[in-house]
Amino acid sequence: MRVLVIGGAGSGKSAFAEKLACGLSESRTYVATMARKGREARERIERHRQQRAHLGFRTVECADGSLEAGLRAADKTGVVLLDDLGNLLANALFSLDGSMAKPQAVQDCLLREVVALCSGYSHAVVVGNLVGSEGLLADEYTLAWVRSMGALCCGLAQEFDAVVEVVAGVPCVVKGDIA
Amino acid sequence: MILVLGGIASGKRTYVASLGYDESQMSGSVGSDAPVLCDLQDVLRGGPLSHEELEAAARKDVVVCCEVGQGVVPLDPQERAWRELVGRTCAQLARHARVVRMVCGIPVVIKEA
Numbered sequence: 001m002r003v004l005v006i007g008g009a010g011s012g013k014s015a016f017a018e019k020l021a022c023g024l025s026e027s028r029t030y031v032a033t034m035a036r037k038g039r040e041a042r043e044r045i046e047r048h049r050q051q052r053a054h055l056g057f058r059t060v061e062c063a064d065g066s067l068e069a070g071l072r073a074a075d076k077t078g079v080v081l082l083d084d085l086g087n088l089l090a091n092a093l094f095s096l097d098g099s100m101a102k103p104q105a106v107q108d109c110l111l112r113e114v115v116a117l118c119s120g121y122s123h124a125v126v127v128g129n130l131v132g133s134e135g136l137l138a139d140e141y142t143l144a145w146v147r148s149m150g151a152l153c154c155g156l157a158q159e160f161d162a163v164v165e166v167v168a169g170v171p172c173v174v175k176g177d178i179a
Numbered sequence: 180m181i182l183v184l185g186g187i188a189s190g191k192r193t194y195v196a197s198l199g200y201d202e203s204q205m206s207g208s209v210g211s212d213a214p215v216l217c218d219l220q221d222v223l224r225g226g227p228l229s230h231e232e233l234e235a236a237a238r239k240d241v242v243v244c245c246e247v248g249q250g251v252v253p254l255d256p257q258e259r260a261w262r263e264l265v266g267r268t269c270a271q272l273a274r275h276a277r278v279v280r281m282v283c284g285i286p287v288v289i290k291e292a
Contacts, residue, residue: 008248009259010266040256086252133186134250142251167246168184169270170278170290 002118002160003178006128006153012169014083017127018052020164020178024123027078030057031070031117033087048083057081065092067113074120082117085110085152086129093145100141107148111155118160128153130165180236180292182272183243185281191243192217194279194286200241209235219244220265227264236272244269246280 003020007013021028030052034045060073065088070080082088092106118124132150157163162176171178181198185191195205195215206213207221209232216239222228228236236242248266253259278290 008246008266009252010248010263010270012266012270040259130249131251132249146251167280167289168182168266168273168278170273172289 001162001178002124002126003162003164003176004126004128004153004156004160005164005166006130007166008130008133011130011166013127013166014048015051016164016166016169016171017081017083017125018055021079021081021123021125022055024125025077025079026056027075028055028057029070029073029078029080029121030059031062031067031080031082032059033062033082033084033091035063035087035091062088063091065090067110067117070117071113071120074117076120077122079123079125080117080121082114082124082126084127084129085114085156086131086149088114089148089152090145093148094141100144103144103148107151111152114152114156115159124160126156126160128156180239180272180276181241182269182276182278183241183281183286184246184269184278186246186249189281190284190286191245191281193284194281195241195243198241205243214240216242219268220247223261223264223268228268233268233271237275242272242276 005013005017034041036042036045060070062070089110092110093101093103114126129149131146157175162178163174164178165172165174183191183194200215204213205215205217207218209216209222216236219242248262273290277292279286280289
């Protein structure tokens, strides 16, 4: 089964996705997407690490905007948890020198990569970020990220078996059946 | 407790009024005797709730909070921390609450108490 889990900041989407992944298989792979830049990122990484410490995930680092390492580790069994699309997209879209790649090309490439990654395992849980509910987006970089984020979620939602939105820790099934 | 969530102008207060509460029964302070705690997101500008405050909020009839986590991650670190705190506090309160989410003025029950 392939499930897309979406939610806003602090909604509990990661905790829910971990629980869901654990119920799908005992062989668990975690694809980490966050670069260790700055104190806040390190703290967040540490919090997520502790949250899943006892769950027996093997971790594959994919903080360079590509899922190649995750694809190489795929073994056609078990469950893969990709957390999250927002970081993956930002890492692929923006360079350290402040430049931006072509959003459409990046988005198409990532969609293919995520689908390929998920096909490499028996089950997949992908965490996406809800970021489109805001009125004014001033700069083109942010807007490009928000648009590509939405397009990625739409693409995966179409492809996957189920979509769950997490609101205040409460899972709301938007598509399919996760029971 | 009923936890009422929703974006700005999604109909949260109108829904609370439809439950039979008038303005005088709504307060933006956890310590108040009012049965309805409004604008939890503003309360959290002052930092996380203490254990006692969290329990007091859970004992209210209704807690209303604006969903603030579904936009772009703010550049300001304090804004980021606040958004995160609002989300996490709601998730804590939701555990033992009936959760109603307002969508275009429509109350959608996403969880029973």
